[in-house]
Amino acid sequence: MTFREAVAEVLREEMRRDSRIFLLGEDIVDYGGTYGVTRGFAEEFGEKRVKDTPIAESVIIGAAVGAAMGGLRPVAELMNINFAMQAMDQIVNSAAKVRYMFGGQAAAPVVIRTAGGSGVQLAATHSQNFEVYFAHMPGLMVAIPATPRDAKGLLTTCMRGEDPALFVEHAALYGTRGEVPEGEFMIPLGQAEVKREGTDLTLISYSRMLLLVMEAASHLAKEGIEAEVVD
Numbered sequence: 001m002t003f004r005e006a007v008a009e010v011l012r013e014e015m016r017r018d019s020r021i022f023l024l025g026e027d028i029v030d031y032g033g034t035y036g037v038t039r040g041f042a043e044e045f046g047e048k049r050v051k052d053t054p055i056a057e058s059v060i061i062g063a064a065v066g067a068a069m070g071g072l073r074p075v076a077e078l079m080n081i082n083f084a085m086q087a088m089d090q091i092v093n094s095a096a097k098v099r100y101m102f103g104g105q106a107a108a109p110v111v112i113r114t115a116g117g118s119g120v121q122l123a124a125t126h127s128q129n130f131e132v133y134f135a136h137m138p139g140l141m142v143a144i145p146a147t148p149r150d151a152k153g154l155l156t157t158c159m160r161g162e163d164p165a166l167f168v169e170h171a172a173l174y175g176t177r178g179e180v181p182e183g184e185f186m187i188p189l190g191q192a193e194v195k196r197e198g199t200d201l202t203l204i205s206y207s208r209m210l211l212l213v214m215e216a217a218s219h220l221a222k223e224g225i226e227a228e229v230v231d
Contacts, residue, residue: 025077096139117170153187198228
């Protein structure tokens with residue numbers, strides 16, 4: 001299964017499971033978003049649950065936060081993580097702080113899906129990695145999978161959680177393939193995972209770079225150096 005298919009599978013299964021979940025974002029109805037992840041969703045779930053939005057990231061996230069506080073479970077898609085800067089106030093001062101400002105009596109369980117990463121021949125303003133900015137924001141969960149398996153497990157966890165989550169999909173990973181568990185599968189947030197055992201040194205990475213690190217570890221093994229790889 002490809003990375004793209006794994007993300008689409010989770011969205012589809014969770015929408016079938018929970019009628020409160022709906023999608024909103026730019027060009028997601030006809031085109032399935034920039035990378036075609038939600039293509040065909042409008043036909044299955046209807047345009048009440050798959051909504052096109054204006055090109056206004058602050059509006060997308062603001063509407064999603066309000067819907068989440070009202071009892072729905074929105075999944076908002078931003079075309080690129082660089083555009084999240086246009087919605088910084090809504091993400092940082094609204095979504096991430098709702099639980100604290102209301103003393104735990106309210107929450108904003110919104111999932112923000114966005115593409116990130118560089119190396120895919122996009123402009124400078126589309127090739128920055130802002131996930132570290134958001135990882136420093138209390139109240140906001142950040143997940144950045146490297147494989148189709150991890151995409152399924154982490155996205156399912158984000159969609160079933162009660163806290164807002166930023167789910168970053170590296171643009172160069174959509175076509176990559178890997179084994180994906182059948183049925184319900186969740187990966188806890190906030191826990192590292194050892195992808196390769198080794199005793200000589202430890203290599204730490206995430207997202208697409210993890211795949212390159214795994215390749216590097218294989219080359220080192222041919223030289224008699226066993227590297228541990230941590231995601």
